[in-house]
Amino acid sequence: MGKKTRFDRLLNWREKHIREKHFILILSLMIGIITAFAAILLKTLIHTLQHLLTEKIDINSANWLYLVYPIIGILLSGLFVKYIVKDDIGHGVTKILYAISQRKSRIKPHNTWSSVVASSITIGFGGSVGAEAPMVLTGSAIGSNLGRLFKMEQKTLMLLVGCGAAGAIAGIFKAPIAGLLFTIEVLMLDLTTASVLPLLISSVTAASVSYIFTGTEAMFKFNQNEVFNLQRIPYVLILGVICGLIALYFTRATIWTESIFRRLKTFWKKFCLGAALLSILIFLLPPLYGEGYDTIGYLISNSYDNLLDGSLFYNLKDNYWGIIIFLLIIVLLKVFATAATNGGGGCGGIFAPSLYLGCIVGFIFAHSFNHLPAFFPGNHLPEENFALMGMAGMMAGVMHSPLTAVFLIAELTGGFDLFLPLMIVTISAYFTIMLFEKHSLYSIRLAQKGELLTHDKDKAVLTLLNTNAVIENEFMTVRPETTLGGMVKVIAQSPRNVFPVIDNENVLRGVVLLDNIRNIMFRPELYERFSVKKFMISPPAKINITMPMDKIMQLFEDTKAWNLPVIDDEGHYLGFISKSKIFNAYREVLQENFSEDS
Numbered sequence: 099m100g101k102k103t104r105f106d107r108l109l110n111w112r113e114k115h116i117r118e119k120h121f122i123l124i125l126s127l128m129i130g131i132i133t134a135f136a137a138i139l140l141k142t143l144i145h146t147l148q149h150l151l152t153e154k155i156d157i158n159s160a161n162w163l164y165l166v167y168p169i170i171g172i173l174l175s176g177l178f179v180k181y182i183v184k185d186d187i188g189h190g191v192t193k194i195l196y197a198i199s200q201r202k203s204r205i206k207p208h209n210t211w212s213s214v215v216a217s218s219i220t221i222g223f224g225g226s227v228g229a230e231a232p233m234v235l236t237g238s239a240i241g242s243n244l245g246r247l248f249k250m251e252q253k254t255l256m257l258l259v260g261c262g263a264a265g266a267i268a269g270i271f272k273a274p275i276a277g278l279l280f281t282i283e284v285l286m287l288d289l290t291t292a293s294v295l296p297l298l299i300s301s302v303t304a305a306s307v308s309y310i311f312t313g314t315e316a317m318f319k320f321n322q323n324e325v326f327n328l329q330r331i332p333y334v335l336i337l338g339v340i341c342g343l344i345a346l347y348f349t350r351a352t353i354w355t356e357s358i359f360r361r362l363k364t365f366w367k368k369f370c371l372g373a374a375l376l377s378i379l380i381f382l383l384p385p386l387y388g389e390g391y392d393t394i395g396y397l398i399s400n401s402y403d404n405l406l407d408g409s410l411f412y413n414l415k416d417n418y419w420g421i422i423i424f425l426l427i428i429v430l431l432k433v434f435a436t437a438a439t440n441g442g443g444g445c446g447g448i449f450a451p452s453l454y455l456g457c458i459v460g461f462i463f464a465h466s467f468n469h470l471p472a473f474f475p476g477n478h479l480p481e482e483n484f485a486l487m488g489m490a491g492m493m494a495g496v497m498h499s500p501l502t503a504v505f506l507i508a509e510l511t512g513g514f515d516l517f518l519p520l521m522i523v524t525i526s527a528y529f530t531i532m533l534f535e536k537h538s539l540y541s542i543r544l545a546q547k548g549e550l551l552t553h554d555k556d557k558a559v560l561t562l563l564n565t566n567a568v569i570e571n572e573f574m575t576v577r578p579e580t581t582l583g584g585m586v587k588v589i590a591q592s593p594r595n596v597f598p599v600i601d602n603e604n605v606l607r608g609v610v611l612l613d614n615i616r617n618i619m620f621r622p623e624l625y626e627r628f629s630v631k632k633f634m635i636s637p638p639a640k641i642n643i644t645m646p647m648d649k650i651m652q653l654f655e656d657t658k659a660w661n662l663p664v665i666d667d668e669g670h671y672l673g674f675i676s677k678s679k680i681f682n683a684y685r686e687v688l689q690e691n692f693s694e695d696s
Contacts, residue, residue: 123296125241127299130301134308137269137304138269140233151163151224167387168223168377171219172225175225177443183208185206187445190234191231191447194234198259203242203245203255204246205243209238210240210243213235216444217445220445225444228447229270232447237263237269242258263280263284265303271509272316277300277305278294278297278298279501283498283501284498284540318394319395326518330519334522335523337488338524341491342526342529345452346534348539356441359437359441372441372443373438376435383428383435393457397458398482460485460486490503490504490527495528498531501524569675572594573598574597576600578599578601578630578634596674597609606637606669606670610634638657638659638662640664647680654677660677
């Protein structure tokens with residue numbers, strides 16, 4: 099036996115002197131601190147890059163340089179991912195959901211830093227995406243790998259992944275409550291009372307560290323000049339419906355655009371398409387440059403005239419309809435700028451784009467009503483307030499997270515007096531999009547593959563079940579040309595009463611059931627006359643190895659079978675799955691991941 103290292107001795111000391119539940123709290127504190135510093139580092143890198151690139155730009159040539167910068171950013175980011183990381187790091191939150199559902203909450207170690215580097219380059223050079231999703235993946239990776247370092251079991255790893263995500267949101271936004279709710283709503287962890295405390299510790303710790311190093315001011319300065327009037331509730335409900343419909347458009351358009359990039363097989367083809375699309379959009383609509391938080395600041399401070407500076411629409415800045423048309427075009431095309439950034443090689447998320455679009459939609463809504471007094475007399479709508487409500491509504495629609503949206507907007511701006519309208523608009527937006535799309539943009543990709551973990555405990559357990567883990571391989575195979583005599587010899591050696599029939603290429607051709615040949619197997623005169631191909635039958639169904647577990651269970655239910663063969667996409671035989679094996683695995687996963695003391 100090898101000599102124990104200092105770390106091994108530390109693990110032994112911890113097991114003897116610190117109880118498991120207390121150690122989880124210590125880990126959650128550590129995750130909060132590390133994640134907060136990662137968030138501060140990411141924001142510092144982004145702002146430093148933006149400052150270096152734009153500090154000495156002459157206003158007359160700024161538009162052309164803004165045209166080039168994002169292209170350089172997605173190229174550098176794409177090459178970094180392709181040649182250094184050598185792994186896909188896009189769709190950060192989707193990757194966390196996949197890790198929880200399919201990888202036992204194990205996230206690769208490089209995700210603790212690779213997303214920070216790639217997203218800072220992408221966004222620092224003006225890519226039209228947000229830094230939040232890469233930061234959430236970074237935080238979750240920190241939680242997962244710290245848990246694995248200290249040999250934590252799977253259900254604890256899942257909790258630590260959630261702690262990392264909560265700390266990331268709390269650290270980057272200074273929003274501890276939103277961090278906690280994001281983990282529950284978006285990552286869909288089925289939490290017990292005991293597991294909420296570690297999430298709170300990570301959130302509060304991360305937010306506190308951010309306060310210490312970046313100040314206590316809210317991310318967006320907002321002064322509420324008007325108290326919310328209950329007579330405006332119908333307008334808030336309408337805004338919620340509009341946000342829900344635009345969130346649906348954003349979701350469907352993103353999926354469609356991503357499918358186009360997926361069809362391009364080489365990196366350079368994807369880069370050329372993404373770079374061309376992004377540069378054209380930013381050249382025509384400069385507010386699409388970067389995260390868009392400057393635009394949000396302009397709108398909630400009623401300084402929207404600045405948005406048209408440097409654009410082809412500059413001459414329309416004093417024209418009411420010119421501003422509205424300009425902003426509507428941004429609403430329609432922002433999704434393509436975001437998808438082009440990620441598809442072309444950049445790294446970023448949809449968090450900031452959803453807030454950005456929501457702010458514009460809320461502003462357009464209130465601004466339009468205020469310029470139509472003949473139709474809506476005496477109903478002035480405060481544009482800054484409705485811009486904030488739009489942010490909450492859009493986020494609730496895109497991410498299916500109404501509670502997170504309410505508290506995040508309140509914490510981001512200090513607009514806690516708007517709790518009632520924020521709740522109304524998020525509920526309205528959420529129910530609107532749920533009529534058309536029951537999965538968020540984060541989870542829709544996994545839901546289509548049956549790989550999504552949800553709050554439905556039965557479905558969650560089935561999702562966590564690994565198909566490979568329940569395949570049984572002790573079934574003895576036979577060939578179609580095997581004689582009945584050879585079949586009897588195989589039966590004598592087999593503990594099972596089902597025999598898969600395969601050809602020379604290991605393709606499944608049928609099965610032999612012991613009950614079906616019992617009446618002839620004891621007649622030696624038939625041993626050379628009959629071959630397997632004469633008495634084999636087709637199985638009632640075949641399970642494809644890629645089939646999700648809930649569909650496998652439905653297949654068992656439909657066929658009333660107890661054993662079904664498993665094949666790959668080419669029809670090659672892999673083994674059998676039995677109901678009893680699934681039930682045993684189901685009980686084990688249920689006990690490991692959803693026991694009450696977790």
